[in-house]
Amino acid sequence: MHILQPKHVKLNEKETEELLKKFNLSKSQLPKILESDSALPEGCVIGNVVKVERKDSDTGELNTYFRVVV
Numbered sequence: 001m002h003i004l005q006p007k008h009v010k011l012n013e014k015e016t017e018e019l020l021k022k023f024n025l026s027k028s029q030l031p032k033i034l035e036s037d038s039a040l041p042e043g044c045v046i047g048n049v050v051k052v053e054r055k056d057s058d059t060g061e062l063n064t065y066f067r068v069v070v
Contacts, residue, residue, distance in 0.1 A: 005039055006039075006052050006053055006054035006055075007052070007053040007054075008039050008040055008041055008050050008051070008052050009041065009050065009051045009052075009053070010040075010041050010043065010044050010048055010049075010050055011048070011049045011050065011051055011066075015049075016048075016049045019049065019066060027047065027049065027068045028068075030049065030066055030067060030068040031065070031066070031067050031068070032067060032068055032069075032070045033050060033067035033068070033069055033070070034069075034070060035069050035070065040069065044069050045069065046069055046070060047068070047069065048068070048069045049066055049067070049068050049069075050066070050067045050068075050069060051064060051065070051066055052064070052065040052066070052067060053065075
């Protein structure tokens with residue numbers, strides 16, 4: 001991982017279910033990330049959900065995004 005690259009974490013099935021239930025979404029409604037993306041953690045396959053944590057350079061606040069692997 002490069003120092004400027006945001007942290008990518010693969011969610012397990014339980015975490016994925018909780019996320020989808022919390023926001024009343026299906027996996028198909030999440031933004032997509034390609035399986036070939038070099039930022040993905042080891043072992044990610046199509047259908048996995050990934051949490052991306054990016055720190056805001058101005059406020060220092062941690063922003064969290066979710067992507068589904070396609």
